[in-house]
Amino acid sequence: MSATELPDRTPEWWIYRGTGDPLHDMHxxxxxxxxxxxxxxxxxxxxxxxxxxxxxxxxxxxxxxxxxxxxxxxxxxxxxxxxxxxxxxxxxxxxxxxxxxxxxxxxxxxxxxxxxxxxxxxxxxxxxxxxxxxDYDAIGRVQASAARHAGPGGTGAEEPPIGxxxxxxxxxxxxxxxxxxxxxxxxxxxxxxxxxxxxxxxxxxxxxxxxxxxxxxxxxxxxxxxxxxxxxxxxxxxxxxxxxxxxxxxxxxxxxxxxxxxxxxxxxxxxxMKDPDPAQLAAIVAAHALDPDHRAVLIEDFVARRAALGGLPADKLLDAIFLATSGAYEPDDPGWPGLVDALWQQLNQQGN
CATH class of the missing domain: 3.40.50 (Rossmann fold)
Structure with missing residues (x-):
C-alpha cells in the first residue's frame, strides 16, 4: 500500500477519517x-x-x-x-x-x-x-460618552459598558x-x-x-x-x-x-494537497447533486486541460457541468467547446 492510499481497516488512533460525513457514532x-x-x-x-x-x-x-x-x-x-x-x-x-x-x-x-x-x-x-x-470602536465610545453628557441634566444617562x-x-x-x-x-x-x-x-x-x-x-x-x-x-x-x-x-x-x-x-x-484525481472529481460532482449526463466526458476533458495548464481549480469543472446540465450543452453545438475553453482558460490568463 502506498503512502497515499487509505488502509482497508481504519487505524484505531484515527479520530478524523476524511469522509466529510458527520460521525454520529462518536463524540x-x-x-x-x-x-x-x-x-x-x-x-x-x-x-x-x-x-x-x-x-x-x-x-x-x-x-x-x-x-x-x-x-x-x-x-x-x-x-x-x-x-x-x-x-x-x-x-x-x-x-x-x-x-x-x-x-x-x-x-x-x-x-x-x-x-x-x-x-x-x-x-x-x-x-x-x-x-x-x-476590533475596538474608540470613536463610537467617545460619541456615546458625549451623547450621555449632552442630554438634560448632563450625566443622567448611564454610560454604556466598554464591552x-x-x-x-x-x-x-x-x-x-x-x-x-x-x-x-x-x-x-x-x-x-x-x-x-x-x-x-x-x-x-x-x-x-x-x-x-x-x-x-x-x-x-x-x-x-x-x-x-x-x-x-x-x-x-x-x-x-x-x-x-x-x-x-x-x-x-x-x-x-x-x-x-x-x-x-x-x-x-x-x-x-494534490489535485483531485478523476475518481475524486466525480465524487465531488456527485456531492453537489449535478446531473450525471456528460459528467465523464467533461471530467476527462478537465483533467487533460488541467495537465496542459499546470493546474485548474475543481470549481471550474463544477461550473462547466452545471452549464451542461442547465441546457447549455448540445452534442453538435459548435459554440460549446469555445464556451468551455473560455471557462477553463480565464483563471490561467489572469495568473491566479
Whole structure:
C-alpha cells in the first residue's frame, strides 16, 4: 500500500477519517486524548462555553450534500496529518495549487467532527495580528460618552459598558475557552506582509492574548461582555485576557508562493494537497447533486486541460457541468467547446 492510499481497516488512533460525513457514532470529547504537557492550555475551574453556532448553508456550498459527500475518498497523508494535528494541538499548514481543496479541508473537519461553524479569517496584504484578534470602536465610545453628557441634566444617562465597543474577530473568537476546539481557517497566508507569520507565533505558543482596552478598565469592570465573530453571539472576558482551553483546529492555507520563517514552520504540521484525481472529481460532482449526463466526458476533458495548464481549480469543472446540465450543452453545438475553453482558460490568463 502506498503512502497515499487509505488502509482497508481504519487505524484505531484515527479520530478524523476524511469522509466529510458527520460521525454520529462518536463524540470528539470521548475520543480526543489529553494534549501533550507542553500544549496543555486547560485550567481548573475555568468556565467553558459549549454553545457553538452551526452554518450548514456555508458547509453545503463548500462540500455539497452531506448525504453524498461520503463517496469522496481522501488520501492517507491527509487523514494522518489532520489526526496528528488533533493529537498534538498544532496548526496545520496546507499547501497546494489553487482549487486543490485546501480551504475545503477545514469545512470537512468541522462537519465530520461536528464542531459547528468554521471561523474563516481571510488574509490580505493589509492584515495584521490585531485585525484578526479584535476590533475596538474608540470613536463610537467617545460619541456615546458625549451623547450621555449632552442630554438634560448632563450625566443622567448611564454610560454604556466598554464591552459594547469591542468585537472579537475570527482569530480571537477561536481562542475563547471552550470544552471542544473551534475550527479556524486562516485562508491564503501568502498574501500577508512578512511580519504576520512571526506575530502569530505568540498566540499559537501561549494560547492567549490581551485586550489592553479591557485590561485598563478591569478595575472598574473586571468582566466585560463583548461581541464575537459569530453573528448574534457574545462572550465574557475577565481582566481583558482571552485564554483558550481547547487549542483550536487551525488550518492555514498557502499556494506556495512564498517562504515562511523557519520558526513558524517548526510550529506547524505540513500537508501538501494534490489535485483531485478523476475518481475524486466525480465524487465531488456527485456531492453537489449535478446531473450525471456528460459528467465523464467533461471530467476527462478537465483533467487533460488541467495537465496542459499546470493546474485548474475543481470549481471550474463544477461550473462547466452545471452549464451542461442547465441546457447549455448540445452534442453538435459548435459554440460549446469555445464556451468551455473560455471557462477553463480565464483563471490561467489572469495568473491566479
Amino acid at each position: 470528539l470529547a470521548d475520543r480526543l486524548p489529553p494534549p501533550p504537557p507542553w500544549r496543555d492550555f486547560r485550567r481548573d475551574g475555568e468556565p467553558l462555553a459549549v454553545d457553538v453556532p452551526q452554518d450548514e448553508a456555508e458547509t453545503g456550498r463548500r462540500l455539497g450534500s452531506e448525504r453524498r459527500y461520503g463517496s469522496v475518498r481522501p488520501n492517507r497523508a491527509e487523514v494522518d496529518m489532520v489526526n496528528a494535528a488533533l493529537y498534538l494541538r498544532r496548526p496545520l499548514l496546507v499547501t497546494g495549487k489553487p482549487g486543490s481543496g485546501k480551504s475545503s479541508l477545514a469545512y470537512r473537519i468541522s462537519r465530520e467532527l461536528r464542531l459547528g461553524r468554521v471561523l474563516r479569517w481571510s488574509i490580505t496584504s493589509q492584515t495584521t495580528l490585531r485585525s484578526g484578534l479584535y 459594547d465597543f469591542v468585537r472579537l474577530r475570527e482569530l480571537g473568537t477561536a481562542f475563547l475557552p471552550r470544552h471542544l476546539p473551534r475550527v479556524l481557517l486562516v485562508d491564503e497566508l501568502d498574501k500577508a506582509e512578512s511580519d504576520l507569520p512571526h506575530d502569530l507565533l505568540s498566540i499559537f505558543e501561549d494560547g492567549e492574548f490581551l485586550i489592553p482596552e479591557l485590561a485598563r478598565d478591569a478595575r472598574r469592570s473586571p468582566v466585560a461582555e463583548v461581541f464575537t465573530a459569530d453573528p448574534g453571539y457574545t462572550a465574557q472576558i475577565e481582566n481583558g485576557v482571552v485564554r483558550c482551553s481547547a487549542f483550536p483546529i487551525v488550518v492555514i492555507t498557502s499556494n506556495g508562493e512564498r517562504d515562511f520563517p523557519p520558526a513558524f514552520l517548526r510550529r506547524c504540521l505540513r500537508l501538501e
